Amino acid sequence: MTDPAPNRLGHLLRELAPQVLAAVTRKHGDFADAEDAVQDALFAAATQWPDAGVPENPRGWLYHVAARRLTDQTRSDIARRDRESVVLRENPHCTAATAPIADDITPDGDDTLLLLFMCCHPSLTSSNAIALTLRAVGGLTTREIASAYLVPEATMAQRISRAKQIIKSSAVPFADPGESERAARLQSVLHVLYLVFNEGYASSENTDFVRRDLSNEAIRLTRALFATRSTSAEIGGLLALMLLTDARRAARMGSDGELIPLDAQDRTRWNQPQIIEGVALISALLSQGKVGPYQLQAAIAAIHDEARDFASTDWPQILAFYHLLERMSDNPMVALNRAIAASMVHGPDAGLTQLDALAADARIATHYRLDAARAHMYERVGDVTKAAALFRTAAERTASTAERNYLLTKASRVRLSVGRSSSEVE
């Protein structure tokens, strides 16, 4: 028995949550009910263990409390449940100490994979899948998830319960989906984890501590997925992409929440250990040859992270990776990034020609990033009037306050540089 510090206790509970949930689901068959019961058990542990200490077999304790809750629920025996929870509250060790530890609660890393398949089922909307994943696999409370996504707790609870209803009614089994479906299901798991990461990464460094934790949580879950027996190199690719992107987080915003573009970031603030880990991971994966989109994006992030300064960035290599990426998916945003890389290799005129071609694509024609990319290139060729107008259009089109402020500042700076010599242009 140990005396848990609150933080270590939180980590332990979140580590155990998916293991216990998998065991309870396997035993009782119903994922939705099992998930509620495990949440109750986690709550009981979080309130009781700080005073009573962590039981010798915490996993067994959680399993038995959750299983008991489930049994009670099915019997609708409210009186009995109250009586037992009083016993539990008075002596939290009795169940775990006396109950035999069944074989089905030995931890199995692949349970994490099965749970993720369940929570990120393609029939769920991404916001519902995210909510359910963070609770069932991440072990976060509804309140924590709600505050991270800046919605009322009742709204988040509703997303979780709707997600579970859909899973229940579509009778998704808690089992490996089989060879034919596995790749597609893994794709939606990776997408959900990527969305969680992005939500945290895109939030402001100063104000949103809770939201920043989402990035860490996405990295933790992707690591857990990487540790399963699943052989897809794209899991490692996503993990490397997250590590290499997150490594730049401290440098990408100033003290007032203003965006600092890559070429102006203080690279000494980048997280070197994380870069080393990410680079090693992506290098090993690329040498294995089964290259997918997440690995290519990670490879591009690695090139940026390894450059001593912006000027020494290996743009020809980045351009080559964007060409590969473009062949894998018909995504105009990839084409936009390819044009930016091309402008760094062949000059802004070449970049502008490629961007003009893209403007015919209705999917991106009115996207602020197209205006912003063109603005930067016009600024580089010295056409400050066009640049200022495009920065302004981009500012009107973005839905991000930080981006808008950055673009308006650029518009203003560029406009004021008219009439000055180009050497004075910032």
Added chain:
Amino acid sequence: MKFMMMMHAPRGSGEYQISNWKPEEFQAHIAFMMNYNKAIQASGEFVAAEGLTPPGAARLIRGDDKGQAITDGPFAESKEFLVGYWIIDVESEQRAWDLAAKASMAPGPGGVPLHLAIEVRQIMGAPPAGG
């Protein structure tokens, strides 16, 4: 008492007249707003605040006979447009007016206060206790 404070900005030649300001004037404006928000958070009166994307992308929607959306817009030119709102929880209507007056004084070009129009509306709530 809860109030909504709706900030209206003058429409210039384009959506953002602000892009004709000098960078440091724009920075000063942003800093003023950030400090304002910090102050009402520190005083325990802040409930929510959001900025809106400019009205060029806005649509006016009505349902037709079948409940399908019919749209109007982009809006005809108006002199002012809604740029964002705050929801505050304060002791009195006077306090809401005072806070709105402060926000109205956000600096513009040359550091001169903009005297922005801020509409203050009380948010309806539960009936008073003992009523």
